[in-house]
Structures are given as structure tokens and as C-alpha cells.
Amino acid sequence: MWFRCPAPGTEADHIIPWSRGGVTELYNGQLLCARHNQRKSDTVPGPIHQWRLARRRKKYPS
Numbered sequence: 001m002w003f004r005c006p007a008p009g010t011e012a013d014h015i016i017p018w019s020r021g022g023v024t025e026l027y028n029g030q031l032l033c034a035r036h037n038q039r040k041s042d043t044v045p046g047p048i049h050q051w052r053l054a055r056r057r058k059k060y061p062s
Contacts, residue, residue: 007033015053017042027057 009031016022019042030053032040045053 005033005036007035009033011037013037013040015050016044020044 011032011034013030013032014022014024015028015030018024022028
């Protein structure tokens, strides 16, 4: 089961890392807590994670 991190997102992160060709655009960004940002490093999220992010973003107010 997935649980959300209770720490606030304090660091900007590229979902697809800049070092791996990710663009610096709002749609390629997310806020992570310091621990998770360091843990993610320059890894590329898998297709399921990317799909879940896209699905969640559709619920955001425009």
C-alpha cells in the first residue's frame, strides 16, 4: 500500500531529470521533501508512476 510522505514538499524536482533530457517546464516538475528528492536523485520514474502523476494532475483546478 502506498502512503504519502507527511513532510511538506520543499524542493523542486524534475520528474524526468534534466541530466537525462527532461525539460525545465512546469509539467515536468514536482515538489518533494528533501529526503525523497535526494533519494530519487537522477532516476527516471517508471511508466506506472508517470501515469499516476498524469491522472492525479487532471484533478487539479485549472
